[in-house]
Amino acid sequence: MSEATNAGPVAWVAGATGYTGQAVVSALLERSIVAYAHVRPDSPRKAYWRTEFVQRGAEVDSTPWDEAALTGRLRDLGVTQVYALLGTTKRRAKQAQQAGDAPADYEAVDYGLTVQLLRAAAACGVSRFIYLSSAGVGPSARGAYLQVRHRVEVELQQSGVAYTIARPSFITGPDREESRPLERIGAVVSDGLLGVASVFGGRKLRARYRSTSATVLGQALVRLACDPEAANRVVESEHLRG
Numbered sequence: 339m340s341e342a343t344n345a346g347p348v349a350w351v352a353g354a355t356g357y358t359g360q361a362v363v364s365a366l367l368e369r370s371i372v373a374y375a376h377v378r379p380d381s382p383r384k385a386y387w388r389t390e391f392v393q394r395g396a397e398v399d400s401t402p403w404d405e406a407a408l409t410g411r412l413r414d415l416g417v418t419q420v421y422a423l424l425g426t427t428k429r430r431a432k433q434a435q436q437a438g439d440a441p442a443d444y445e446a447v448d449y450g451l452t453v454q455l456l457r458a459a460a461a462c463g464v465s466r467f468i469y470l471s472s473a474g475v476g477p478s479a480r481g482a483y484l485q486v487r488h489r490v491e492v493e494l495q496q497s498g499v500a501y502t503i504a505r506p507s508f509i510t511g512p513d514r515e516e517s518r519p520l521e522r523i524g525a526v527v528s529d530g531l532l533g534v535a536s537v538f539g540g541r542k543l544r545a546r547y548r549s550t551s552a553t554v555l556g557q558a559l560v561r562l563a564c565d566p567e568a569a570n571r572v573v574e575s576e577h578l579r580g
């Protein structure tokens with residue numbers, strides 16, 4: 339069935355298998371929005387994810403990471419909202435390098451694939467591109483992780499596509515499938531320190547850098563994507579909590 343005839347929004351989610359991506363798919367379905375969960379064709383868990391998403395009521399798309407292929411697919415499906423929620427980790431990049439696979443570092447994935455998707459979305463004239471950036475991103479931010487995000491943000495803002503850029507702090511919770519003890523400890527310690535800071539007047543600091551769960555963030559992203567007033571806005575962490 340082609341979704342081009344559907345009158346409501348049609349969402350396509352890159353990074354759907356991730357912690358935030360799964361929550362965004364659920365939030366879309368809660369609002370009865372047609373949701374395409376992208377599962378990369380080379381995913382070792384492709385069959386698992388297909389079953390999982392179909393059971394939840396989502397559509398599954400496994401278009402390869404190729405600009406022309408993505409452009410054709412987004413156009414055929416009549417996609418109106420594109421969510422760019424993918425990202426690698428240093429550990430994943432190292433594993434890919436050791437296995438002799440294609441580069442999977444911040445440059446190749448967080449920048450390269452996201453910008454490929456942006457160009458496809460621009461060619462199709464989608465009505466909103468929602469980009470999951472990070473707290474702390476800016477021109478003078480240090481480190482490859484924040485710098486590639488800054489470059490994506492700039493390219494998105496110059497693309498002519500209506501965008502919403504979200505800059506969350508830690509995204510974590512006991513429901514994260516992949517074990518990330520350092521992230522969890524980091525969030526607990528930072529939330530604790532921020533709690534102390536707020537007692538001494540650091541309320542704004544706490545609001546900005548306090549951690550959030552994927553469920554809360556996913557609902558906020560979908561709400562923003564459907565809000566005409568959130569077009570062409572950068573939304574900081576404190577406004578991503580319901």
Ligand SMILES: NC(=O)c1ccc[n+]([C@@H]2O[C@H](COP(=O)([O-])OP(=O)(O)OC[C@H]3O[C@@H](n4cnc5c(N)ncnc54)[C@H](OP(=O)(O)O)[C@@H]3O)[C@@H](O)[C@H]2O)c1
Pocket residue numbers: 352353354355356357358359378381423424425426430442447448451470471472473506507508509510521
């Ligand atoms: N976690 C945080 O505290 C935090 C805070 C601020 C911003 N962010 C950013 O927000 C985004 C989502 O975070 P998350 O924690 O939800 O991520 P996550 O759970 O690690 O999920 C990452 C997603 O990216 C996909 N991906 C990773 N490497 C890929 C590759 N080489 N090719 C294609 N797809 C690839 C994964 O697909 P597969 O399942 O197929 O591998 C998965 O869908 C990331 O960009 C992250 O950097 C995270």
